[in-house]
Amino acid sequence: MKITLNEMAFDDMENLYAFELENRTYFEKMVPSRGEDYYDFTIFKKKNIMLLDEQAQKLSYFYLIKNELGHIVGRINLTDIDKDLQLGHIGYRVGEKHIGQGIANKALQLLIARVSNLGIRQIAAKTTTNNIASQKVLEKNGFIFTGTSNEEFTMHGQNVKFVYYRWSVSEAIFNE
Numbered sequence: 001m002k003i004t005l006n007e008m009a010f011d012d013m014e015n016l017y018a019f020e021l022e023n024r025t026y027f028e029k030m031v032p033s034r035g036e037d038y039y040d041f042t043i044f045k046k047k048n049i050m051l052l053d054e055q056a057q058k059l060s061y062f063y064l065i066k067n068e069l070g071h072i073v074g075r076i077n078l079t080d081i082d083k084d085l086q087l088g089h090i091g092y093r094v095g096e097k098h099i100g101q102g103i104a105n106k107a108l109q110l111l112i113a114r115v116s117n118l119g120i121r122q123i124a125a126k127t128t129t130n131n132i133a134s135q136k137v138l139e140k141n142g143f144i145f146t147g148t149s150n151e152e153f154t155m156h157g158q159n160v161k162f163v164y165y166r167w168s169v170s171e172a173i174f175n176e
Contacts (some may be wrong), residue, residue, distance in 0.1 A: 003066065004110075005063040005065060005110045005114070007055065007063055007064075008048070010052060013044075017044050020039070020044070023095045029156060030130070054069060058118075059079075061077065061079075063078075065107045074099075076113070077090065078090055078118070086119055087123070088120045089125070090108075090124070091125075091159040104137045106151050116169065121169045122167065122168045122169040123143070124165070126162045126163065126164050127165075129162075135165075142167055143166065144166055144167070145167050146164045146165060148164070149162040
């Protein structure tokens, strides 16, 4: 599947809401819930307008992963940008119908290709111990495992911890 990364825009709000609703149960198997209020369209819109403001200030970048028909198949975000450290934090999610097609891997490759234009030289990532697919995507794209949190939390009856990764321009060049 051919994909593109598109900066989130106000015009995407209804389609993004539909995507999040459709995939809520699936996403919540791997990451903590965003909370019940997130799925009220009025609140969803307000929260995402705040994200658009962050994006306009270049504090974060929110991308929609779209297929060749322009349908949202996932999201990938670069948030909490520290301009002094040239560091951003990444998060991504791919819709349930589209898993296993290499979309997260392709989207991460596309994002990494853009980061130098954004003044980013390092990317931090975290996932959960039970999200092996996400760990593989990170490692395939040159992210280095940096540790596991000490604290456990319960998600869907399973005890999990956060797992941390880091990517940097210098390590990416060194590993080529």
